[in-house]
Every structure is written in structure tokens, then in C-alpha cells.
Amino acid sequence: MAKANLPEITHSISIDVEPPVAYLALTEPDAGTDLSAIRLRATKDGDHYVVNGTKTWISNGIEGNCLAVLARTDPKADPPRKGLSMFIMEKGPGFTASRKLEKIGYKGIDSAELVFDNFRVPAANLVGGEGKGFYCAVGGLELGRINVAARGAGIAKAALDYSVQYAQTRKTFGKPIAQHQAIQLKLGEMATRVEAARLLIEQAARAYDAGQRCDMEAGMAKYFASEAGLENALEAMRIHGAYGYSKEYPIERLVRDAPLMCIGEGTNEMQRIIIARQLIERNPV
Ligand SMILES: Cc1cc2nc3c(=O)[nH]c(=O)nc-3n(C[C@H](O)[C@H](O)[C@H](O)COP(=O)(O)OP(=O)(O)OC[C@H]3O[C@@H](n4cnc5c(N)ncnc54)[C@H](O)[C@@H]3O)c2cc1C
Numbered sequence: 001m002a003k004a005n006l007p008e009i010t011h012s013i014s015i016d017v018e019p020p021v022a023y024l025a026l027t028e029p030d031a032g033t034d035l036s037a038i039r040l041r042a043t044k045d046g047d048h049y050v051v052n053g054t055k056t057w058i059s060n061g062i063e064g065n066c067l068a069v070l071a072r073t074d075p076k077a078d079p080p081r082k083g084l085s086m087f088i089m090e091k092g093p094g095f096t097a098s099r100k101l102e103k104i105g106y107k108g109i110d111s112a113e114l115v116f117d118n119f120r121v122p123a124a125n126l127v128g129g130e131g132k133g134f135y136c137a138v139g140g141l142e143l144g145r146i147n148v149a150a151r152g153a154g155i156a157k158a159a160l161d162y163s164v165q166y167a168q169t170r171k172t173f174g175k176p177i178a179q180h181q182a183i184q185l186k187l188g189e190m191a192t193r194v195e196a197a198r199l200l201i202e203q204a205a206r207a208y209d210a211g212q213r214c215d216m217e218a219g220m221a222k223y224f225a226s227e228a229g230l231e232n233a234l235e236a237m238r239i240h241g242a243y244g245y246s247k248e249y250p251i252e253r254l255v256r257d258a259p260l261m262c263i264g265e266g267t268n269e270m271q272r273i274i275i276a277r278q279l280i281e282r283n284p285v
Pocket residue numbers: 023024025026027031032033034056057058059060103106111260263264265266267268269270273
């Protein structure tokens with residue numbers, strides 16, 4: 001199955017910042033899963049577009065300096081997604097990171113609200129032509145989902161590794177807890193989740209590398225591996241008892257980081273819907 005046609009980038013866009021720290025701004029206060037609700041407005045003015053509105057939950061919004069932004073160029077487009085366009089922007093007058101968002105995990109990277117107030121971006125920074133932005137954004141999601149799946153699998157594996165070690169050293173009732181069947185059942189399930197997640201990720205990555213359409217495979221990998229990360233993190237917390245709940249041990253961080261993998265790059269509710277739609281499309285009666 002061939003990959004869906006993506007808008008072609010027909011010119012090079014020059015970026016002056018050094019080194020570029022790139023990020024992607026799709027989400028708005030009233031538009032997350034439903035990108036067709038995006039309101040950030042880009043209005044043509046000579047050889048520039050004037051941008052007004054707000055983006056939120058943008059990773060690297062404070063530290064980053066070069067971003068791809070999905071904006072509305074045609075408010076009357078029907079369907080609304082056809083009125084969206086993608087721009088490459090650099091920070092400058094009229095474009096500020098207005099607020100750092102506090103969150104329970106993933107603290108190594110900032111999340112910010114961005115405000116655009118008559119920000120001028122050169123028309124040459126439009127990617128793929130007016131009205132092609134939705135397809136640019138969605139076209140990048142297969143790779144993004146494989147990436148998030150791998151991060152979920154990493155959390156699942158770390159939770160397993162810590163648990164296998166801890167279960168052999170922590171003793172109750174005269175023996176290591178690894179010798180209690182209840183703990184063995186947990187370890188067996190955790191290890192199986194890790195391997196299954198890896199195989200799904202490998203399958204999706206192979207299809208992606210071969211240039212095949214892989215939204216179903218990427219969706220399955222993202223859904224399964226991120227849930228595996230969350231389930232294994234919680235099981236590791238149980239295996240570690242009170243120490244799993246302690247800030248002095250690494251498990252609490254896994255529990256705080258894992259849920260993001262179920263939300264980012266398309267929530268897991270949406271992944272299951274995408275999988276089902278593809279199943280039906282690939283198996284017509
Ligand atoms: C730490 C962090 C970093 C992020 N980084 C970025 C970033 O760099 N760039 C960026 O653009 N965004 C980023 N996001 C935003 C993220 O992509 C969105 O949170 C995500 O797309 C979900 O949107 P939402 O939060 O508005 O939820 P909503 O879209 O409001 O969804 C709420 C709930 O309804 C469900 N739902 C919605 N529609 C349907 C439907 N049709 N059928 C069934 N269920 C449905 C969802 O699955 C979810 O459970 C980040 C978020 C976080 C928390």
C-alpha cells in the first residue's frame with residue numbers, strides 16, 4: 001500500500017537561528033484532537049502573513065527557536081480543515097511564549113502557551129501551499145506515533161528492569177519477593193508487554209522505512225506500547241511497595257511520565273478509532 005501523497009515542498013526556507021531547536025505547534029486552547037477547530041489566524045498582507053491567536057501545550061515553546069505552526073488562512077473553507085496552512089516561524093516581535101505550563105511529569109522539556117499578536121511571517125515560509133496544512137500535519141503523525149510508541153516501550157522496559165532487580169533483593173516471609181507467585185505473575189506480564197510492544201514498533205517502523213502507508217501499524221504500536229508503559233510503571237510501583245511511592249526511587253518518575261504517551265501524537269482513544277477505520281477500509285465486503 002503506497003503512502004498518501006503529501007504536499008511537496010517546492011522551495012527552501014532559510015532559518016537564521018543557530019543552532020535551530022525545532023518544535024511543532026498544532027494544539028490550541030479549544031483545538032486538540034479536532035484540528036479542524038484551529039483558530040490561529042494567518043492573513044495575507046503583501047509578501048507576508050499577519051498571525052494572531054494562541055497555541056498551547058507546545059513542547060519546547062520556551063527553549064525552542066524555530067517552529068512549524070498550523071494556522072487558519074481561510075475561515076470560510078468547507079470542510080474547515082481545507083482552510084489550514086503550515087508555516088515555519090522564528091521567534092520575533094509579536095510572538096512570545098506567554099506562560100510555562102506546570103505538569104506532573106516530562107519535566108525535562110518545557111511546555112508553553114504561545115501568543116501571536118500581529119506577528120509577521122514571510123509568505124515564503126508557507127509549506128506546501130495554502131490549504132495544505134492539515135495534510136502536512138497528519139502526514140507527520142505516522143512517524144510521530146512510532147516515536148511515542150518507542151518512548152512508551154522504553155518506560156515499560158525500565159519499569160521491568162527495576163522490578164526484576166528489586167524483586168530479587170527485597171525479602172518478605174524469609175524469601176525474596178521474586179519467589180512469591182503473585183510477583184512472578186506480574187513480572188511475566190510485564191516482560192510479555194515489553195516484547196509485544198517492541199515487535200509492534202518494529203513492524204510499523206519497517207513499513208514506514210519501506211515507504212508504505214502505516215497509519216494502522218503505527219496506531220497499534222503507539223496504543224499498545226504507551227499502555228504497556230503505563231501498566232508496567234504502575235505494576236513496578238506495586239512491586240516496590242512504599243519505595244515505589246518514594247521520590248528517592250526512580251519508579252515514581254516512570255508513573256508520572258507514562259500517561260503522556262497515551263495522550264500525545266493522538267490520544268489512545270483516537271488510535272483505536274484509526275485502527276478500526278483502517279481495518280474496515282482494508283477489508284471491504
Ligand atoms: C506534555 C504535553 C506536551 C505536548 N506537546 C505538544 C506539542 O509539542 N505540540 C502540539 O501541538 N501539542 C502538544 N500537546 C497537546 C496534545 O497533542 C493534545 O493534548 C492532544 O492532541 C489531545 O488534545 P486535548 O488535550 O485538547 O484533548 P481533547 O481533544 O479535548 O480530548 C479530550 C478527550 O476526548 C477524547 N476524544 C476527543 N475526540 C474524540 C472522538 N472523536 N472520539 C472519541 N474520543 C474522543 C480524547 O481521546 C480525550 O480522551 C502536548 C500535550 C502535553 C500534555
